[in-house]
Amino acid sequence: ENKKVIFSGMQPSGSLTLGNYLGALKNWVRLQSEYDCYYCVVDMHAITVPKEPKDLRKNTLEVLANYIAAGLDPEQVTLFIQSHVSAHAELGWLLNCFSYYGELGRMTQFKDKSKKQDSNAITAGLFTYPVLMAADILLYQADLVPVGEDQRQHLEITRDIAQRFNNRFSETFKVPDPFISKDGAKIMSLQEPESKMSKSDSNDNSYILLMDGADAIRRKFKRAVTDSEGVIRFSDAQPGVKNLINIHSKITDKTPAEIVAEYEGKGYAQFKDDVAEIVVDELKPIQEKIDYLLKNKDYLEKIYIHGAEKAEAVARKTLRKAYKKVGF
Ligand code: ADP
Numbered sequence: 001e002n003k004k005v006i007f008s009g010m011q012p013s014g015s016l017t018l019g020n021y022l023g024a025l026k027n028w029v030r031l032q033s034e035y036d037c038y039y040c041v042v043d044m045h046a047i048t049v050p051k052e053p054k055d056l057r058k059n060t061l062e063v064l065a066n067y068i069a070a071g072l073d074p075e076q077v078t079l080f081i082q083s084h085v086s087a088h089a090e091l092g093w094l095l096n097c098f099s100y101y102g103e104l105g106r107m108t109q110f111k112d113k114s115k116k117q118d119s120n121a122i123t124a125g126l127f128t129y130p131v132l133m134a135a136d137i138l139l140y141q142a143d144l145v146p147v148g149e150d151q152r153q154h155l156e157i158t159r160d161i162a163q164r165f166n167n168r169f170s171e172t173f174k175v176p177d178p179f180i181s182k183d184g185a186k187i188m189s190l191q192e193p194e195s196k197m198s199k200s201d202s203n204d205n206s207y208i209l210l211m212d213g214a215d216a217i218r219r220k221f222k223r224a225v226t227d228s229e230g231v232i233r234f235s236d237a238q239p240g241v242k243n244l245i246n247i248h249s250k251i252t253d254k255t256p257a258e259i260v261a262e263y264e265g266k267g268y269a270q271f272k273d274d275v276a277e278i279v280v281d282e283l284k285p286i287q288e289k290i291d292y293l294l295k296n297k298d299y300l301e302k303i304y305i306h307g308a309e310k311a312e313a314v315a316r317k318t319l320r321k322a323y324k325k326v327g328f
């Protein structure tokens with residue numbers, strides 16, 4: 001078939017957040033019929049920071065259930081778990097030897113994540129994570145990688161590594177393009193609206209999980225940090241309010257300007273409550289499906305076993321090609 005290839009993945013570092021859903025997953029669903037899609041649960045990335053084995057196992061299955069519940073069709077796309085396809089680790093090592101300490105040290109996500117820890121607690125895996133991500137993508141000769149804005153820099157290093165390898169040897173990897181939707185605004189933390197909403201945040205009021213109950217969602221939005229302006233405007237000077245407008249807009253498909261007009265003269269409390277209800281309604285059917293899937297683990301198992309077989313066949317081919325080039 002000559003459909004373009006798409007690869008993307010999410011970490012099972014916890015259940016998925018509203019940021020993962022609005023920034024990435026919703027787009028994945030839109031793309032699934034038009035492209036040949038590989039969507040992965042990147043469990044090998046999740047152990048770059050300490051992780052309890054039983055939590056990792058649980059979260060991995062949850063993320064798979066989240067993918068399907070959000071609308072990914074296992075008949076149409078290849079859904080699999082990264083550690084089940086060993087070519088990821090193998091190409092990851094190879095590409096480590098074509099990546100530089102300097103360029104990895106410039107990754108802002110690494111700088112952000114490592115700032116919060118003492119250097120004896122930062123793993124080499126966290127440092128080389130973008131290289132494994134490059135391997136993930138290049139194995140499938142992906143044309144496009146739909147990710148959130150926060151991953152743009154990692155996509156650039158993937159391209160650099162691919163080009164470097166191709167130049168050193170000969171055409172081996174397709175150089176992928178990022179596929180970041182224009183309205184793919186980053187969803188920010190509800191507590192520190194200057195940083196992105198992330199499931200690895202230590203403050204659980206900062207994120208909405210796809211599996212949060214209605215009460216938790218309402219409570220977290222009530223506590224969302226805003227400002228003292230008291231006026232609902234779509235402005236960088238008001239990052240908390242701007243983030244709430246973005247969330248509203250991405251779910252209702254109204255433009256920020258329409259939302260601002262709708263709330264002229266109204267207060268933050270009302271706006272936060274309304275955004276909470278919009279999110280509750282959006283997530284309700286997804287949550288029901290997640291519950292159902294997690295009660296049917298045999299079904300999930302069939303999906304990821306089948307997915308790994310399909311992925312393995314493609315990944316092996318690329319790995320063999322790359323191994324030959326370096327002299328293995
Ligand atoms: P997390 O930071 O929550 O662990 P991942 O690194 O696993 O998320 O990212 C999974 C996907 O979700 C990526 O495509 C990423 O760009 C997207 N994503 C993650 N957080 C956000 C966010 N706050 N806003 C928009 N997109 C996001």
Ligand code: NA
Pocket residue numbers: 011
């Ligand atoms: Na991340």
